[in-house]
Amino acid sequence: MNLTIIKLIGYVSSLMTVFLWFIFIFINPYAEVTNQSSIIISMVMLVLPAGLLAIGVSLNRSLLMLLAFIWSFPYSLYMFLTPGIFRLFGITSLMYLLCFVLFRIIKIRF
Template sequence: MKIRKTSIFLGVIAGVSSIFLWFVLNFYNPYSNLTDSEPMINTFFMLFLPACLAIIASLTSKIFLMLIVFLWSLPISLYLFFTPSIFALFGLTSIFYLISLLLMRRAKIRTVLKQ
């Protein structure tokens, strides 16, 4: 039960953090151009939507959905991880997605073995 709660906590925290970072990246970043919507749309589909799905996957303990979230957000998270800015934290949220996924899987295996 403790593993399940930890996986939920990490998944939700990672999702909420990604949403917060996405808003900062697009609306409070001095280097972003609010008149150019293409970067905002790209990051919406690659960071914001997976974060929302991560929250849902965590709360419902859906392992497959969390795997999709991790793989979906990994390319741009890795790209941002190697930038010298606060947006490198997207790499950390991606790692939290993976840890949450692994903990969900472990909790599922433990539940099956107890039966």
């Protein structure tokens, strides 16, 4: 598989996570008001790993991608088990793992 395609998968999954987070915080159809602690926790558990993944993709560092997956997986799994559009957080987290695996397949080391 081409490195450009793998990087595209990583960047798209990272941007998709940030986009979903904005919907979750500002346009959430399931909650009227989002409190401050939910904003901070969801940012730490979803947006920061997405940024780490983007950095890992741009620097060709598979270890950063693995860390982004491990970091985001518990919260993404919880979101995956909820109804609605926020199930996509689970998909984006699995895309982080896919990027890591594909980087390792084409022999890009840590």
